[in-house]
Every structure is written in structure tokens, then in C-alpha cells.
Amino acid sequence: MKKKSEKTGLVFFPAFDWAISPTHPEREERLLYTRDQLFEEGIMDLPQIVQYQPRLAELKDIARVHFCVPDIEAQAGEAHRIAAGGALVLADAFMTGKIKNGFALIRPPGHHAMRVVHGNRGFCNINNEPVMVEYLRQKYGLQRIAIVDTDVHHGDGTQDIYWHDPDVLFISFHQDGRTLYPGSGFADETGGPLAQGTTLNVPLPPGTTDEGILFVLDxxxxPVLEEFQPEIVVNSAGQDNHYTDPLANMSFSARGYARLNEKLAPDIAVLEGGYSVETALPYVNMGIIMAMAGIDYSNLYEPDYKEEYSKENPARLKQLAETVQRLNYVFSRRQELVAAARKKADSFFRKSRYISYDTDQIHEQQTETLINCPDCPGYLLIESEAVGARQGDAKIFCVSIPLRSCRRCRREALDLYAKTRRQPYEPYHYLYLQDRPADVYLQYDYITKKERAY
Amino acid sequence: MLIGIDVGGTFTDGVLYHEGSILNTVKKPTVARKLQESIIAVLEELLRGVKEKEISRVVLSTTLVTNLLAAGQEEKTALLLIPGPGLNLRRMNFFPSAYFLKGAIDFRGRITEPLDREEIVEIAGQIKAAGFRTAAVVGKFSCRNSSHERQAAEILQERIPDLRVVKGFQVSGQLNFLRRAVTAYYTAATMDKWKGFATDITSALRKRGLVCPIDILKADGGTMPLEASLSHPCETVFSGPAASVMGAFALTRDNRTSVVVDIGGTTSDLALILQGQPLHASKGAILGGRYSSIRSFAVRSIALGGDSAIRWTGKDIELGPDRLGPAACFGGPAATPTDAVNYLEGGILGSLSSSEEALGKVSRQAGMAVKELAESVVAMVTGRLAAEIKEMFKAWEQEPAYRIWEIINKQKVKADRIVGIGAAAGAFVPALAGRLNCESFVHAYSPVANALGAAVARPTVSLLLHVDTENGTYHLDREGLAGEVSYHFRLEDAKKLALQQLQRIAGLRGIGQYADRYEFFREEQFNIIRGWTTCGKLFDIGIQIAPGVIDEFKGVQA
Structure with missing residues (x-):
């Protein structure tokens, strides 16, 4: 059983030797002033804080979540594996009762990385939170998990990964997709047909302040978290809602972040974006650490902060109230919505879409097929073709069996993988199997005729 | 000839070293209230039959400051903090009697909030009324811009001309406001008494005819001239464990990984030498129960020594944590771990019959044979030490790293050998080494290795340089030396500047001959980018003369 600990775990991994490019926002300098502020403050010396060293995530930890093209090594460099490993270290410390909560201050970030990874999108290759969530499920048997994404950009990668999973509640609030990358995360995106209502998106009008964001939280x-009763709450803690962020247009303050974190009380927070490296990050990160550790943050403020920055304009509040009401309604009717979808559909659901990789300039065309099963969330088939990838164009086919799949679905999915593998011609470059119930992950290369197990 | 004297809590040890041999060793009980006398008594014996002018160096390692702090005898000192935004120290009871000033400086050294002169004048009045004679002024980010500390100190001294004021930037250039505050406070609080000690000891030594340099051992394992220590008294804390580690270093002198085990009467100190480099504590020495910015070796002390009392609790054997006196084999009152070894080894240490008799008392209560008890005790001692050593390695591996290569390259380091220091080391270290599957190293001079370590330790100096080319400034720690640089300043220029400053300081301290032993322990370069263009660079350069032994040291013949 878990023992009670009063400590807040901290992994601080600024990756001072990693950047996308020298002047890119995701560069070495990003957490430099945060380091200066944290170190000068001496917060790591306080008895409430215990610092952990990140580790290198295993390839298998990544295979639980992603289908990497051409392989995991090509997409997950050492920096990515250490960032994900930082979250895993905190997950272990939390589950074994060594900490009461933890904050992984890591880079590179991950929440724009989807299931299929052909390259870097939105500064992300590997999605750190799902890697941690799937690790928690396999190692500690957790089932119900909530991820609250407070980055200013829609967490479209995390949404994609848990779109069909009714056991992971994903809530993202972010600047309205009509005005900011990645251009998604609208209120009507509420989860796949068999996981309706466990994905919730709140687009925030540009300029939303502390008061507005805390309104959405309250x-x-x-209330949704209270109803869902997750076993663990994860926060994708982006810091680009700040009023000084150069890539977005919001008006959140450091103290607002501390307040948000105090109310949300996540078990594990993982850093995502935030590119106001000098005027926001040092203060916001301090605020989050202080709030998690229960340290008085009333003396924390940005040098140019003024109280009136926190006030919200009534028109915006009204708009937020409407969105909130609508989403509460969807969430409360989620079981009926799933039942109706199941009844209405044939034996499967299919959707095709185009995915753009802004950083690596890759164009991906994807067709997703979800088996409509009356007994389980169904298994998922993905066909994906990418143009413009560094490693060359690739076409792949993926079979993903969810943890809670029924025996019949799993059997069918395994047979399908075996059958596809045996095909005499070469329909794809690579074939993937994600067998989560058995914790087995395979990749088959049609050219070399070799199968690799992670 | 070199003299090293280590004033420990129980004993003061001294050695006289000359060209590869230890000519004389002395061990005398320490008289806590009269450290000067203990030092002079040891010195007298070492000098017997030696010409004073042949002595080329005296190094002292002393517990004076440690004792002052332990006994709460530091001087009443006013602490003035300029914290700016961040932790709410007023409510945290960090230093109950601290005064808080307005004003703030950020991580780039920019003033974001001005000082309030009126406020400082008012506080000066309170300080004067309360009768403080010393004060410490410490501001957040004063290592990036010391102007607030200087101005506040100036205003205080205008109002109270005889007030001694220590400024934060003078004690540490590292980023850590809390540790800098602790260090500045205790520096101010011990400066006067340390100066008294230094003056006394200098005049006593000069009167005795010694004309050589007098150096002080620091917690980081290096020495500094006694003169230089006047402004940095806290650097002398924990020089005892530092002396032992430097002793082990001097006796081994290679690139292997050693665990230094110093087994005293009631406690044992453990330290690591990783691939020939003594390991420093990541958080700094603890002063008055709080972390400071004093660099010290990572030493783990456990309450178990060669003289710990052995008892039968009715259920188990218990060791210590108290000491009733010396081991029974040396005429002590009760059985100790030293007796257990003495008994098992047939009386190699002292009286066999005394050990057997004392152990017999406990073994009869426990209903076991004497041999069985003695074996259990040795197993318990080595077991505890082995467990602590494993913990130390684990703690080191888990120390935070901030770069990819640090994490990839931090291979698991294993102990090659156990180096025993102290009188009781010979009794336990071989068994401990056997248990940990590594070599045992116990030198004939292990019992006085601490004094030897002091005698041959070389001076250390460490400097941090911070350069900000967007602001066009550089800042050097310690002396608060600041200046201007051009926008085109490069990493190589920063390194050159750091080296020049190191050479200058080494020259001032009379240790210029070691200035070429420098190493850069930090070399950081960051681009400052606003929008998508580079508008400057930040450099953080750390340069040091690392701990080591002096050139005159040629090893020791056993």
C-alpha cells in the first residue's frame, strides 16, 4: 500500500545541449532563466522538495504508445527518451509513495505527437504523458486516468492517442484553434464514437485572463474530474498562456498558474510548451512548484505584473459559460451517446483525414478503422501514408489492441496482423502490432522480411 | 619540512613530513576551550630536534568555527535580506530576526525594483538600538549585480560607522540566495572570533621562531593562507573530514575509485574518491542546520565507532551510539567492536584477556559463546558500513544532471577499494572490503593520515565568471568585480578573462606557482534570442585549482 509522503518530486531536465535549431523557440536557452530562478531561490533545498534524476525511457515504453516510422530510434533520440524517462521516474516515485505529487520540468515537449509518428510536429516527436500513462497501466495496473492539458495549444497528439479510449479522460483548454496552431480542439471534438464525452475541448478566446481560465476550471x-473519479490526474503543464508568450495571445499570470495548479492538484505535472523564456517561464515554473509543494506563493509575481491583468471581460466570461454548459451536458450524457453510436453503426467506424507536420513539413494521409464491438472499446486499424519525411515516403499499417479488449476482438486483431504479414506482395513498407493486453509490440519490415519485437 | 596539525574533537594529531618520510607523529587530547594550547603542545613535540627555519609550511585544520556554531557562541548579527519576488521568507521563519528590504534584481542582473533609502535608514536605527556590531546584507541575484548590497551596506555604515558588514556577493558567486544568506550571516557572526584565533596563533608561531607560511585547511580539501581566511572563516568548517579525505588521497594518489572510511571512537565518516577525484557535496556544507554555499566533501557520518558500547537488549545485540570509554583491551570499562576484533585476532590490538572478559559479560546475558558474539559484532559493524557505502553510491548516481551527455555518460562506478583512516581502521577495513568484494587499503600511517592530508594539501581557488554580452557586462564572484565587455565577446575571451583573474588572485595569495594547475569546471554558452534573431550571448565560466597535493609531496614510505 502507498505510504503517505509530504514531498513534491521534481525532475529538472533542461536539456542544455538540445535544440530543434539554433534560433528555434525550442532551443537550449529555453529553461536557462528558469534554472537561474529556481537555483537562486534555493527552492530545491527546502524539505518539501525532493529532486530526481531522469532516466532513459526504454524503447518498449515508447512502443506502447507510438507507431514510429521507420523505427523508434529514428524518432526518439536520447533527449526525447530522457524527457519521457523523467516522467517515468516521477510515476514510480508517486506509485511507491515516495512523493505526494511531482513535476517533470523536462524538454523536449510532446503533446502534439500522435499515435503515428513520421516526424516532428509542433516541436514534438514523442508524447511524454501517454508514455507515462501506458507505463502506469502496465506496471501498476491503473485503469482510469485523467489528463488535463493546460498548454495554450490544443493537445491534439494526446487527443489522438486517447480519442477511442473511454478510460482516459482528456480535457484540454487552449487558445481558439481558429487563431492558433494546431487549428483544432473545438468544442464539438468530444471523443470517438465508442468513447464519447471522455475528450473535452474548451477553446478560449484570445486574451483570456486568470479569471477566465479559473472559471473553466471551477x-x-x-466537477467533471469529481464525477469521473480517475485514479491519477496528470497535467500537461504548458506555460504559453502567459501574457508575455511570443507565440500565443493569452493573458495568464504566474500567480494564476499557481492558483490553477493548487485547485487542480494534479498528481503528476509534465511541462509542455511555453516560449516566453525570460519573462514568463522563470516565474510560472516557480509558481507551479510552490503550489504543488504547498508553499505560500503570495510573494511571487513577474516584475511587470499588475493586479488588473487578472480581471476578465464580461463578454468573454459569457462565451466561456456557454461552452462550459455545453460540455458538461455532453459529459453527463456520455454513456447514452456511446450506446446510440454503437447501435447506429455497422460493424466498424471509419474516418480519413490529412495530418500536417509543421516542423518537419510532412504530409500524412491517414485512414482509421475502429471495430464496433458490443463488449469492448474495439480494436483499431490505421493505414497511413506520409510524403516529405526525412527518411523517405512510407506507407504503413497498424493494428492496435486496447488494454480492455474482449477475447474475440484480440483474437481477430492478432489474426489480421498475421494475415497481413503473410501477404505475398508488399502492400506497405511496415506493419505494426500494438498488443497492449500482452504488452507485446511488433514491427514487420516488408522489404527485409524481418520482424522486430520491442 | 612540512607540518600538518589536525585539531579533532577528541584528539589533535600532528605529523612532520620530509622528502618521502614521516619523521614524527604526535597525538594529544584536544582541550576544547584552549585550541591554541592544543596546537602549540603538538607543535612543540613535532619541532623537537628540528631547526625552525627548516620548516617550510605549517597547515592547520581546526574545529574552531564548527565548535563556535555548535555551542551557539557566534556573535549576534543582523541579517538584512533583499529577496524580491519569490518565496515568502517573511512568513517562512527562515531567519527569525531578519530584516527585509525593498528592491529586486532579476537573473540577468537588471534592477526591477529600486532600494528604498528611507527604509534602510530606519532599519539602521533599529539595528543600532538593538546593539548589533555586525550585520550581513544579502540580495537575491547579487551574484549578477551587487549594487543593491553595496548601497545598502554603505547606508548602514554611514549611520553606524563601526558596524562590520558582510555582503552576500563576497561569500559566494553561486546561484542560491538562501545558502548565500546563511553563509554571509555566519561569516559575519564568526569573523571576530576567528580573527582573534588567527592573530594569537600567528604570534605564537612567530614567537616560536617559525617564519614559514601558515595555511588553513578548508572544507573543500584545499588550503588558503591564514591571512586570506580572515574574511572567509566559515570555509574552515568540517576541515577535519576534509583532512582525512586528503590523507587518503595523498596515500593512494591514483585514478582509482576509493571509499574512505575514517573510523573514530564514536563515529565513522565515509567519503568517496571517484576515479581519483574526491567527491564534493552537491548542496554545500550545513551551517547552523541549514545548507550553505561552502563547498565541502560529501561526507556521511554515522554514529558507530570502534569504541561504541556493546549491549544485550534482551532480544538483540546493540552497538552504541554512546561511548563509555576506550575499548576494554586498552583499559576501558566495557566491551566494544574493537574488543571483538581484538578477541578474534588473538590480541593483535591490546589485552586479549580484557577483551574476552568484557565480551564475556555480554555473551553470558545473550546466551551465546564469546566467539559467536564477537563474530556477530564484526558482522554488524561491517554490515552497517557496507549498507551506508551502497547508499552513498546510489545518492551520487541519482544526483541531478542537466545535459544529455551527463545522463548517458554517468556509468555505474564501483568501488575498487576501501581506504581505512584512523586508529581503528585496521581492525574493520579488511572485513569490510571482503564484504564489498574489493581491496582493502590500510597504510602504516593511516592513524595520522588526517594530519598528513593537512600537511600536503595544496591551495585551492575557485572562481565563477558570468558574462552577458547583450547587457555588455561581466561579473566575477567573490570580489564582486564587474566590468564591461563588447558585444563580440566570445567563449574563448570569457575563458581567458577567467584565467587572468585566477592568476591574479593566486598571485595575491602567494600561491602563484599553482596557477597553471587550473581546470575549467563549467563552460556554458547560451544564445540570447529575441524573436528569431540572436541579440547576445551568456557565458558562465567556472575555473578552479582543484584539490590535490603540493609539489613537495613525493609519497610516503610505509
């Missing part, structure tokens, strides 16, 4: 996020 009136949607907290």
Missing part, C-alpha cells in the same frame, strides 16, 4: 474541469 465550472467544468473540477
Amino acid at each position: 465550472n467544468l474541469v473540477l
Whole structure:
């Protein structure tokens, strides 16, 4: 059983030797001033804080989540594996009762990385939170998990990964997709047909302040979490809602972040974006650490902060209230919605879409097929073709069996993988199997005729 | 000839070293209230039959400051903090009697909030009324811009001309406001008494006819001239364990990984030498129960020594944590771990019959044979030490790293050998080494290795340089030396500047001959980018003369 600990775990991994390119926002300098502020403050010396060293995530930890093209090594460099490993270290410390909560201050970030990874999108290759979530499920048997994404950009990668998973509640609030990358995360994106209502998106109008974001937290996020009763709450803690962020247009303050974190009380927070490296990050990160550790943050403020920055304009509040009401309604009717979808559909659901990789300029065309099963969330088949990838164009086919699949679905999915593998011609470059119930992950290369197990 | 004297809590040890041989060793009980006398008594014996002018160096390692702090005898000192935004120290009871000033400086050294002169004048009045004679002024990020500390100190001294004021930037250039505050406070609080000690000891030595340099051993294993220590008294804390580690270093002198085990009467100190480099504590020495910015070796002390009392609790054998006196084999009152070894080894240490008799008392209570008890005790001692050593390695491996290569390259380091230091080391270290599957190293001079370590330790100096080319400034720690640089300043220029400053300081301290032994322990370069263009660079350069032994040291013949 878990013992009670009063400590807040901290992994601080600024990756001072990793950047996308020298002047890119995701560069070495990003956490430099944060380091200066944390170190000068001496917060790591306080008895409430215990610092952990990150480790290198295993390839298998990544295979649980992603289908990497051409292989995991090509997409997950050492920096990515250490960032993900930082989250895993905190997951272990939390589950074994060594900490009461933890904050992984790591880079590179991950929440734009989807299931299929042909390259870098939105500064992300490997999605750190799902890697941690799937590790928690396999190693500690957790089932119900909530991820609250507070980055200013929609967490479209995490949404994609848990779109069909009714056991993971994904809530993202972010600047309205009509005005910011990645251009998604609208209120009507509420999860796949068999996981309706466990994906919730709140687009925030540009300029939303502390008061507005805390309104969403109080009136949607907290009540929904209360109802969902997750075993663990994960926060994708982006810091680009700050009023000085150069890539977005929001008006959140360091103290607002501390307040948000105090109310949300996540078990594990993982850093995502935030590119106001000098005027926001040092203060926001301090605020989050202080709030998690229960340290008084009333003396924390940005040098140019003024109280009136926190006030919200009534028109915006009204708009937020409407969105919140609508999403509460969807969430409360989620079981009926799933039942109706199941009844209405044939034996499967299919959707095709185009995915753009802004950083690596890759164009991906994807067709997703979900088996409509009356007894389980169904298994998923993905066909994906990418143009413009560094490693050359590739076409792949993936079979993903969810943890809670029924025996019949799993059997069918395994047979399908075996059958596809045996095909005499070469329909794809690579074939993937994600067998989560058995914790087995395979990749087959049609050219070399070799199968690799992670 | 070199003299090293280590004033420990129980004993003061001294050695006289000359060209590969230890000519004389002395061990005398320490008289806590009269450290000067203990030092002079040891010195007298070492000098017997030696010409004073042949002595080329005296190094002292002393517990004076440690004792002052332990006994709460530091001087009443006013602490003035300029914390700016961040932790709410007023409510944290960090230093109950601290005064808080307005004003703030950020991580780039920019003033984001001005000082309030009126406020400082008012506080000066309170300080004067309360009768403080010393004060410490410490501001957040004063290592990036010391102007607030200087101005506040100036205002205080205008109002109270005889007030001694220590400024934060003078004690540490590292980023850590809390540790800098602790260090500045205790520096101010011990400066006067340390100066008294230094003056006394200098005049006593000069009167005795010694004309050589007098050096002080620091917690980081290096020495500094006694003169230089006047402004940095806290650097002398924990020089005892540092002396032992430097002793082990001097006796081994290679690139292997050693665990230094110093087994005293009631406690044992453990330290690591990783691939020939003594390991420093990541958080700094603890002063008055708080972390400071004093660099010290990572030493783990456990309450178990060669003289710990052995008892039967009715259920188990218990060791210590108290000491009733010396081991029974040396005429002590009760059985100790030393007796257990003495008994098992047939009386190699002292009286066999005394050990057997004392152990017999406990073994009868426990209903076991004497041999069985003695074996259990040795197993318990080595077991505890082995467990602590494993923990130390684990703690080291888990120390945070901030770069990819640090994590990839931090291979698991294993102990090659156990180096025993102290009188009781010979009794336990071989068994301990056997248990940990590594070599045992116990030198004939292990009992006085601490004094030897002091005698041959070389001076250390460490400097941090911070350069900000966007602001066009550089800042050097310690002396608060600041200046201007051009926008085109490069990493190589920063390194050159750091080296020049190191050479200058080494020259001032009379240790210029070691200035070429420098190493850069930090070399950081960051681009400052606003929008998508580079508008400057930040450099952080750390340069040091690392701990080591002096050139005159040629090893020791056993």
C-alpha cells in the first residue's frame, strides 16, 4: 500500500545541449532563466522538495504508445527518451509513495505527437504523458486516468492517442484553434464514437485572463474530474498562456498558474510548451512548484505584473459559460451517446483525414478503422501514408489492441496482423502490432522480411 | 619540512613530513576551550630536534568555527535580506530576526525594483538600538549585480560607522540566495572570533621562531593562507573530514575509485574518491542546520565507532551510539567492536584477556559463546558500513544532471577499494572490503593520515565568471568585480578573462606557482534570442585549482 509522503518530486531536465535549431523557440536557452530562478531561490533545498534524476525511457515504453516510422530510434533520440524517462521516474516515485505529487520540468515537449509518428510536429516527436500513462497501466495496473492539458495549444497528439479510449479522460483548454496552431480542439471534438464525452475541448478566446481560465476550471474541469473519479490526474503543464508568450495571445499570470495548479492538484505535472523564456517561464515554473509543494506563493509575481491583468471581460466570461454548459451536458450524457453510436453503426467506424507536420513539413494521409464491438472499446486499424519525411515516403499499417479488449476482438486483431504479414506482395513498407493486453509490440519490415519485437 | 596539525574533537594529531618520510607523529587530547594550547603542545613535540627555519609550511585544520556554531557562541548579527519576488521568507521563519528590504534584481542582473533609502535608514536605527556590531546584507541575484548590497551596506555604515558588514556577493558567486544568506550571516557572526584565533596563533608561531607560511585547511580539501581566511572563516568548517579525505588521497594518489572510511571512537565518516577525484557535496556544507554555499566533501557520518558500547537488549545485540570509554583491551570499562576484533585476532590490538572478559559479560546475558558474539559484532559493524557505502553510491548516481551527455555518460562506478583512516581502521577495513568484494587499503600511517592530508594539501581557488554580452557586462564572484565587455565577446575571451583573474588572485595569495594547475569546471554558452534573431550571448565560466597535493609531496614510505 502507498505510504503517505509530504514531498513534491521534481525532475529538472533542461536539456542544455538540445535544440530543434539554433534560433528555434525550442532551443537550449529555453529553461536557462528558469534554472537561474529556481537555483537562486534555493527552492530545491527546502524539505518539501525532493529532486530526481531522469532516466532513459526504454524503447518498449515508447512502443506502447507510438507507431514510429521507420523505427523508434529514428524518432526518439536520447533527449526525447530522457524527457519521457523523467516522467517515468516521477510515476514510480508517486506509485511507491515516495512523493505526494511531482513535476517533470523536462524538454523536449510532446503533446502534439500522435499515435503515428513520421516526424516532428509542433516541436514534438514523442508524447511524454501517454508514455507515462501506458507505463502506469502496465506496471501498476491503473485503469482510469485523467489528463488535463493546460498548454495554450490544443493537445491534439494526446487527443489522438486517447480519442477511442473511454478510460482516459482528456480535457484540454487552449487558445481558439481558429487563431492558433494546431487549428483544432473545438468544442464539438468530444471523443470517438465508442468513447464519447471522455475528450473535452474548451477553446478560449484570445486574451483570456486568470479569471477566465479559473472559471473553466471551477465550472467544468473540477466537477467533471469529481464525477469521473480517475485514479491519477496528470497535467500537461504548458506555460504559453502567459501574457508575455511570443507565440500565443493569452493573458495568464504566474500567480494564476499557481492558483490553477493548487485547485487542480494534479498528481503528476509534465511541462509542455511555453516560449516566453525570460519573462514568463522563470516565474510560472516557480509558481507551479510552490503550489504543488504547498508553499505560500503570495510573494511571487513577474516584475511587470499588475493586479488588473487578472480581471476578465464580461463578454468573454459569457462565451466561456456557454461552452462550459455545453460540455458538461455532453459529459453527463456520455454513456447514452456511446450506446446510440454503437447501435447506429455497422460493424466498424471509419474516418480519413490529412495530418500536417509543421516542423518537419510532412504530409500524412491517414485512414482509421475502429471495430464496433458490443463488449469492448474495439480494436483499431490505421493505414497511413506520409510524403516529405526525412527518411523517405512510407506507407504503413497498424493494428492496435486496447488494454480492455474482449477475447474475440484480440483474437481477430492478432489474426489480421498475421494475415497481413503473410501477404505475398508488399502492400506497405511496415506493419505494426500494438498488443497492449500482452504488452507485446511488433514491427514487420516488408522489404527485409524481418520482424522486430520491442 | 612540512607540518600538518589536525585539531579533532577528541584528539589533535600532528605529523612532520620530509622528502618521502614521516619523521614524527604526535597525538594529544584536544582541550576544547584552549585550541591554541592544543596546537602549540603538538607543535612543540613535532619541532623537537628540528631547526625552525627548516620548516617550510605549517597547515592547520581546526574545529574552531564548527565548535563556535555548535555551542551557539557566534556573535549576534543582523541579517538584512533583499529577496524580491519569490518565496515568502517573511512568513517562512527562515531567519527569525531578519530584516527585509525593498528592491529586486532579476537573473540577468537588471534592477526591477529600486532600494528604498528611507527604509534602510530606519532599519539602521533599529539595528543600532538593538546593539548589533555586525550585520550581513544579502540580495537575491547579487551574484549578477551587487549594487543593491553595496548601497545598502554603505547606508548602514554611514549611520553606524563601526558596524562590520558582510555582503552576500563576497561569500559566494553561486546561484542560491538562501545558502548565500546563511553563509554571509555566519561569516559575519564568526569573523571576530576567528580573527582573534588567527592573530594569537600567528604570534605564537612567530614567537616560536617559525617564519614559514601558515595555511588553513578548508572544507573543500584545499588550503588558503591564514591571512586570506580572515574574511572567509566559515570555509574552515568540517576541515577535519576534509583532512582525512586528503590523507587518503595523498596515500593512494591514483585514478582509482576509493571509499574512505575514517573510523573514530564514536563515529565513522565515509567519503568517496571517484576515479581519483574526491567527491564534493552537491548542496554545500550545513551551517547552523541549514545548507550553505561552502563547498565541502560529501561526507556521511554515522554514529558507530570502534569504541561504541556493546549491549544485550534482551532480544538483540546493540552497538552504541554512546561511548563509555576506550575499548576494554586498552583499559576501558566495557566491551566494544574493537574488543571483538581484538578477541578474534588473538590480541593483535591490546589485552586479549580484557577483551574476552568484557565480551564475556555480554555473551553470558545473550546466551551465546564469546566467539559467536564477537563474530556477530564484526558482522554488524561491517554490515552497517557496507549498507551506508551502497547508499552513498546510489545518492551520487541519482544526483541531478542537466545535459544529455551527463545522463548517458554517468556509468555505474564501483568501488575498487576501501581506504581505512584512523586508529581503528585496521581492525574493520579488511572485513569490510571482503564484504564489498574489493581491496582493502590500510597504510602504516593511516592513524595520522588526517594530519598528513593537512600537511600536503595544496591551495585551492575557485572562481565563477558570468558574462552577458547583450547587457555588455561581466561579473566575477567573490570580489564582486564587474566590468564591461563588447558585444563580440566570445567563449574563448570569457575563458581567458577567467584565467587572468585566477592568476591574479593566486598571485595575491602567494600561491602563484599553482596557477597553471587550473581546470575549467563549467563552460556554458547560451544564445540570447529575441524573436528569431540572436541579440547576445551568456557565458558562465567556472575555473578552479582543484584539490590535490603540493609539489613537495613525493609519497610516503610505509
